[in-house]
Amino acid sequence: MMEQEGFERFLKWAANLGISDCPTNRSLHPKNPTSCLGHSLTVSHFPDAGGRGLAAVRDIKKGELVLRVPKSVLITRDSLLKDEKLCSFVNNSTYSSLSPTQILTVCLLYEMGKGKSSWWYPYMMHLPRSYDVLASFSEFEMQALQVDDAIWSAEKAVSKAKSEWKEANSLMDALKLKPQLLTFRAWIWASATISSRALHIPWDETGCLCPVGDLFNYAAPGEESNDLENVVHLTNASSLSNGETADDFTEDQPGSERLTDGGFDENMAAYCFYARKNYKKGNQVLLGYGTYTNLELLEHYGFLLNENPNDKVFIPLEPSMYSFISWPKVSLYIHQDGTPSFALLSALRIWATPPNQRRSISHLAYSGSQLSVDNEISVLKWISKNCAMILSNLPTVIEDDNFLLSTIDKIKNSHNPMELRKLLCTSGGEARAFLESRGNKMDQNPGLVLKREKSLKMERLKSLGRFYKPQIISKIISTVSSDVNEDVNCLSS
Numbered sequence: 001m002m003e004q005e006g007f008e009r010f011l012k013w014a015a016n017l018g019i020s021d022c023p024t025n026r027s028l029h030p031k032n033p034t035s036c037l038g039h040s041l042t043v044s045h046f047p048d049a050g051g052r053g054l055a056a057v058r059d060i061k062k063g064e065l066v067l068r069v070p071k072s073v074l075i076t077r078d079s080l081l082k083d084e085k086l087c088s089f090v091n092n093s094t095y096s097s098l099s100p101t102q103i104l105t106v107c108l109l110y111e112m113g114k115g116k117s118s119w120w121y122p123y124m125m126h127l128p129r130s131y132d133v134l135a136s137f138s139e140f141e142m143q144a145l146q147v148d149d150a151i152w153s154a155e156k157a158v159s160k161a162k163s164e165w166k167e168a169n170s171l172m173d174a175l176k177l178k179p180q181l182l183t184f185r186a187w188i189w190a191s192a193t194i195s196s197r198a199l200h201i202p203w204d205e206t207g208c209l210c211p212v213g214d215l216f217n218y219a220a221p222g223e224e225s226n227d228l229e230n231v232v233h234l235t236n237a238s239s240l241s242n243g244e245t246a247d248d249f250t251e252d253q254p255g256s257e258r259l260t261d262g263g264f265d266e267n268m269a270a271y272c273f274y275a276r277k278n279y280k281k282g283n284q285v286l287l288g289y290g291t292y293t294n295l296e297l298l299e300h301y302g303f304l305l306n307e308n309p310n311d312k313v314f315i316p317l318e319p320s321m322y323s324f325i326s327w328p329k330v331s332l333y334i335h336q337d338g339t340p341s342f343a344l345l346s347a348l349r350i351w352a353t354p355p356n357q358r359r360s361i362s363h364l365a366y367s368g369s370q371l372s373v374d375n376e377i378s379v380l381k382w383i384s385k386n387c388a389m390i391l392s393n394l395p396t397v398i399e400d401d402n403f404l405l406s407t408i409d410k411i412k413n414s415h416n417p418m419e420l421r422k423l424l425c426t427s428g429g430e431a432r433a434f435l436e437s438r439g440n441k442m443d444q445n446p447g448l449v450l451k452r453e454k455s456l457k458m459e460r461l462k463s464l465g466r467f468y469k470p471q472i473i474s475k476i477i478s479t480v481s482s483d484v485n486e487d488v489n490c491l492s493s
């Protein structure tokens with residue numbers, strides 16, 4: 001209840017600073033607004049799609065401007081460095097080796113240290129308390145990722161965060177930050193706030209924090225329908241001449257459809273957000289932060305999608321395969337739907353051709369053509385065999401993973417210590433090991449464990465990486481098997 005009141009105060013604060021979800025008709029907003037939302041959007045909870053997020057309060061058409069956040073409210077390096085003390089320390093040549101992102105991180109911690117006297121306090125008090133980005137993973141969580149490239153990325157993220165924190169320590173000491181803001185935990189909090197919430201601005205590579213605008217959850221680009229019915233065609237706002245305002249937007253100007261769903265608009269001096277598709281009242285309005293694989297989402301944003309059209313699986317290729325292809329390694333992968341990338345498929349088609357014929361067929365392979373049914377079957381069988389091998393080398397199977405996930409979910413939702421004891425007994429050692437890795441002493445009062453674990457987010461559990469790779473690899477195997485069957489049928493007919 002208290003929290004809700006605080007959030008309402010935040011939305012009122014935002015409205016008074018000019019943040020509005022009714023950007024095209026300011027007159028609809030009363031002089032002393034009680035909230036910056038209500039015309040297009042409202043804050044809502046989406047347990048399976050990002051938690052706190054923004055829902056449509058009416059039907060919204062693709063291309064509509066749904067939120068505007070004035071430049072003066074954005075948190076940037078420039079705006080934080082208006083603090084003279086902070087500015088004089090940061091500009092001291094002693095700290096010139098710190099990167100722009102390290103500087104923004106220190107500035108954010110410094111601003112947090114101001115508490116209620118910070119101008120952005122109403123915003124900052126509603127930032128998440130912790131994040132699930134890879135850099136925050138414990139050793140146990142890293143190992144639970146199981147897949148080598150994911151473990152490697154997590155280890156790299158943790159060691160990078162540690163060294164950046166150490167490098168910034170002397171500046172933070174000089175600024176006399178409170179002890180709790182000097183810790184590695186606080187550093188992770190600030191750097192994850194930036195990596196998961198900062199939006200691109202043209203004048204500073206570190207981006208900006210955008211009050212209210214950072215409440216949009218993510219949908220992968222490419223998910224929206226291509227249905228062009230009911231599209232509101234808007235004049236590209238950045239092409240408005242000086243003096244024109246959003247009020248001058250007109251509907252139905254063919255050919256001027258907006259391509260992005262959010263961006264800083266110089267002419268409006270504001271961050272503007274547009275609907276990327278049609279939304280029905282009550283739907284969650286989502287933003288495409290960029291095109292990311294699940295591992296990248298986990299690294300920068302601390303979550304992953306069950307269905308991510310941009311996810312990729314890299315399977316190890318024999319070293320000799322790289323010698324006769326010119327594509328970079330990053331282009332050789334399998335899509336989330338189980339189909340090999342163009343480059344991987346072409347490379348495998350060449351590899352499955354007898355060496356003395358490769359030169360003569362390579363132009364066909366490079367143009368994406370099938371070489372022969374036999375060749376195609378060899379390629380698909382190779383993929384299937386290698387994927388099966390990857391799966392069999394993983395320590396657990398999908399059923400184990402799902403069992404652990406549901407056990408921990410039950411632990412989280414159970415109310416009674418007896419029930420917890422029973423769950424731990426039936427779950428094998430894994431749920432117990434998981435809880436211990438989070439600092440729980442399992443011989444202590446189970447009630448205490450339950451209390452602590454109430455705050456555990458399912459996202460954190462799902463992000464134990466093995467919940468993503470095996471599913472995709474299994475999908476690859478079934479897709480490939482059906483392709484092989486089709487090709488075999490084609491051969492025999």
Ligand SMILES: C[S@@+](CC[C@H](N)C(=O)[O-])C[C@H]1O[C@@H](n2cnc3c(N)ncnc32)[C@H](O)[C@@H]1O
Pocket residue numbers: 048049050051052053128196197214215216217218219300301302303304305459
């Ligand atoms: C810019 S914030 C969005 C608002 C955020 N939910 C909040 O309460 O402040 C980005 C964070 O929201 C969460 N998030 C966004 N989209 C998500 C999705 N599709 N699934 C799960 N979590 C998501 C992740 O924790 C991510 O780091």
